[in-house]
Amino acid sequence: MKIVVTIKQILDPSGFTVNRKREKVFVNREEYIVNPADLNALEMALRVKDHDDETEVVALGLGPPRVDDALREAMARGADSAVLVSDPALPAPVAQAQVADLKIDAHGAARLMAAAVEKIGDVNLVICGTAALDSGAGELPGRLAEALGWPVLPEVYAIDELGDGVVRASQRTARLEADLPALLTVPRDANEPRHIYGARAINAYRQWQVVTWGLDDLGFTPDDLEPLTTVGGRRFPPKRALGTRLEGSIEEAVESVIAQLRAKELIEG
Amino acid sequence: MNFSLTEEQKMFRDMFHDFAQGEIAPHAEHLDKAEEPPTENFKKIAMQGLLAAPLPEEYGGAALDALSYSMWLEELGKACMTTAVAVHVHGGMVGMTILREGTEAQKQTYLPQLASGERIGAFAWSEPGAGSDGGGLLTRAVKDGDDYLLTGRKAWISNGAVAGLFLVFAKTDPDAGAKGLSAFLVEREMEGVRVGRTEPTLGLRGLGITPLHLDGVRVPAANLLGGAENEGHAQAMRALDYGRMSVSAIALGAAQQALDYGVKFASERVQFGVPIGQKQAIQNYLAESAAKIKGLRHLVSYVAWLVDEGLPYTDDAAAAKLLGAETAMWVANKMVQVHGGYGYMKEYPIERIYRDCRALDLIEGTGQIQRIVLAANLFKPYGVKIAA
Amino acid sequence: MDFTFSKEHQLLRRAFREFTEQEIAPRIDEIEHSKSGPPADLMEKAAEYGIFGVPFPQKYGGMGAGETGYCILMEELNRVSPSFATVVGAHIGISSMAIYLDGTEEQKQKYLVPMAKGEKIGAFALTEPGAGSDAAATRTRAVREGDSYILDGTKHFITNGSICDVAVVLALTDPALGPRGGMTGFIVESQWEGFKVSKIEDKMGIRGSPTCEIVLEELRVPQENVLGPVGMGFVTFMKTLDVGRTTIGAASLGGAQYVLDRAIEWAVTREAFGGPIAHKQSIQWMIADMAAEIEALRSLVYRTAWLVDTKQPFSREAAICKLFGSEVCSRVTDKALQIHGALGYSRHMPLERGLRDARISEIFEGTNEIQRIVIAANIFQEHGVRIHP
Ligand SMILES: Cc1cc2nc3c(=O)[nH]c(=O)nc-3n(C[C@H](O)[C@H](O)[C@H](O)COP(=O)(O)OP(=O)(O)OC[C@H]3O[C@@H](n4cnc5c(N)ncnc54)[C@H](O)[C@@H]3O)c2cc1C
């Protein structure tokens, strides 16, 4: 079994503060971490490997050269090898590009990563974190599956069976099945990611390499990556208004809700 | 100037020493290990008439002058710091405060009970939200007819586990900051008084330090200390002055005891073919300790003399408390070092003394607060007022 | 000059931080109340993550992270649990290290490899009731009998004594020669007949690390378990302590940084006299002094680790690490406790344990007086003067 896990590097949220009043984000400490849900995806792959020595887990990243550190961390946690898609022609951090001048969007990223999965070859399963903590879009997994032409099993908590051309997996309340090759997405509460193994941390830098592929290697030119989306503008998400607390008995509260909904003309009568 | 003790004081000193070493010291290790309040010690001390020793005889005290009292606390400090602090809070912080500030009826009612040990006293000032800053205290006392209703939470109350009488500081005028405090004599059995679980601590493990919950406790106006509202802060500051003298005496005893253990160990322990006391490094620790202790001893006696003469002593007591705490902590630390690995073992009393001493820079005003008191006093002649 | 940590060491620190925060921190009470060392499953997990072999080469089952990696480990462990750090430090820093430094290839394969993997736990048995600072006063006897040595004597204050599988022991082979040619190191297995734990000490701090008295009674040690050349044991043991010293500085650094962080948090939250106590200069001064000492210590520790890793002389610096580090940690912890007021004195807060735990570093692995002797001896030696302890 060969499993690719997508690894996104994001800015450490504990390193910046958000000032709502001034609608500004202050970066106090520019440090990067692996997107948390991607560690859950990695953990799911490693659990397959725990039970089957033949399984190979490949970490796949996309972005500027510093993403190398995220991929080595994935190896230190147990991935067998790592591939980084990076090219000076790609705009700097993908995450920022999505909100800035958008030279590449999730569609472009997905196509590049699909090409990388194909180049890795013989991949049975791709596992992605459900969404990235920075953009929160959750757009990539679907687009990647689409680019690969594979089925998606979203929000998977555990793989129940893998092999014989099928994967059976559990969501929180349902069980799903798909033909292999397939793509799974894993939410942040699916499992407890394992630690970085000390010796692997050392080896990840001293012995193992991250394979880097540029656009050329994947048969792309920058023009192929014209974004499908355009940015209409940026703004802070609206502040959520606090709810109101209704006093009194249940009957009174229900009356009050109905009255308010009527007042807003959301219900009639 | 006369540095000699009177015959009576000499006799007292020897008696205090023999009693403390004979009756109190042997239980120090147990109190620490079991984390039990010194109930038996209270009884024995009460039998000697020394539980509230500075109180006049008419109230059951031993009418000790301040110098004799400081020698008593010093001897207790040598024997068992937990017991020393417990006795100081009981007789000094509570007993002497009632004597100084209370109405005659309050003295008549409570002082004999304290002297006999029928009630153990506790001084309930600190709260979870404030210790140094009286203005930050939140416990409220609201007048209700002839009574006051007390509500609030006190923390860090020494003797709390066994106390029968709490001297509680509460706000009668919440808008006046520290100046709106009043002191109340609250009996343990009054309804709404609840003593919480004993706080586990680094040292002084038998002190029975607890929180105290006051849930609408109805306290008769007769139990308002001195019968006057909003005098609590001033009353507490006078109590603390006296308390600082007392703590400095305990610190002196602890430091002296630590040094004695160190000298004994250094004279017996042989390494490199000689007693380690032959090495200058060890001699220096001992010598510096002795120098600090000698200085402290004179200051403690001087403060006691000021008290006995009826002279102002606020800043001298603060200085003695500051130096006392720092000296005791410094000496205990060095004496642990003199003991090498043995100093880290509970088999050797220095281990306990080291932990006990660390409290001295926190109680009756932290070291930082003593500095504020001293600095404020220095600027007084220049008309400069220091804000804490 | 380059003062940055390598990328692998940065990642290693994160690995240790994850381990200590997620696995050790939630179990502090359990560790502190255990009389038989850290819980077995925690030791197993630590082994799985390679913690017991950090400085040793991978060919001996270690991590190959060098002295720098080992210092990072001790710093991170001591932040959270000095008891756990002590168990690990005695195992790696003095016990396994002695075998690594002077063991034969067979001894390394037989003992160091499983020790580095955490399958076997080590102890270092030097101190005796009559031989503390003066290790040359060692009385434990080793008498040759055929292919073996028979050991008799009492060692005390031995960390891990009751939980070890392997102990390195210093004994007298030739009383006439004493430390110069008459003392020999031995590798001893705890399940051998004649190895008896006779007492577990009740101590001020690091209460989760067992400190034991061990009686060796007609303990038969095969000749192949002689550690280093016969008669050269004193040198092996002293050399081992030399290497261990830097990491006491590192451990102290971790402990000090931890309590400084707590003190800063408290100073900005606790209010007295109209605002956070952070606004008072008494508090600011304490914080500034703490930070200054910690910063100096950090530079000192990692410079010394660099000396070790680049195979330069480091004895004096290592002794300074131990001396300065342990005193900084005690001073800083004392101030952090003071800033917490009464709360600092409570066993519900980490400052109280911090103060008790920090105190040991001024005493063990050579008291600070002995460090001063080592440093002075080293300095005067450069001037051709030999000093006596
Ligand atoms: C063993 C023990 C027994 C005790 N027994 C009693 C008792 O019987 N009754 C009782 O009422 N209380 C008791 N206490 C509480 C003690 O009185 C308080 O701990 C002390 O007053 C300090 O208050 P705090 O702990 O709230 O610290 P805080 O007042 O919050 O002080 C925190 C830190 O800030 C410093 N600080 C505060 N204000 C200033 C300032 N203006 N300038 C500079 N620095 C400042 C302090 O020195 C300290 O370092 C006891 C405490 C201990 C440890």
Ligand SMILES: Cc1cc2nc3c(=O)[nH]c(=O)nc-3n(C[C@H](O)[C@H](O)[C@H](O)COP(=O)(O)OP(=O)(O)OC[C@H]3O[C@@H](n4cnc5c(N)ncnc54)[C@H](O)[C@@H]3O)c2cc1C
């Ligand atoms: C918790 C703990 C764990 C320990 N773990 C181990 C272990 O794993 N293995 C092991 O072998 N040992 C261990 N030890 C022992 C430790 O190394 C010794 O305690 C230490 O070396 C001091 O020896 P000592 O206790 O006999 O004190 P002593 O040597 O008796 O020292 C007493 C005092 O004299 C001073 N002194 C001694 N000689 C001189 C001199 N020449 N000049 C100036 N001052 C001097 C010392 O500095 C000290 O202050 C441990 C000790 C403790 C407390």
